[in-house]
Amino acid sequence: MDSITLHVRFASDGTVAEISERPVGLTPQQWFDKLSEAIGMKAYQTFAGGRGVFKVARDQIEALKTAAVA
Incomplete structure (x- = not known):
């Protein structure tokens, strides 16, 4: 299995500030939420x-x- 590591950085208020492999058109928070759900x-x-x-x-x-x- 070829695995990948996606790095997440949070802002001081708990929202996602940066996340790797994010598709164009999604905010960092939206991508984090999609990953968490899926x-x-x-x-x-x-x-x-x-x-x-x-x-x-x-x-x-x-x-x-x-x-x-x-």
Whole structure:
């Protein structure tokens, strides 16, 4: 399985400020919400300093990105 790590950075108010692999047309928060709904929080790991990562299969991310822009 080819996996990918998506990095997330949160603002001080708890909203998502930056997230990798974000499709054009979605805000960072919208992309985080879509990932959370589709993948679940089991693939998410929280880090200190307002950061975290999703670790998921590359083909799953590509499918979600395609669906998000369709």
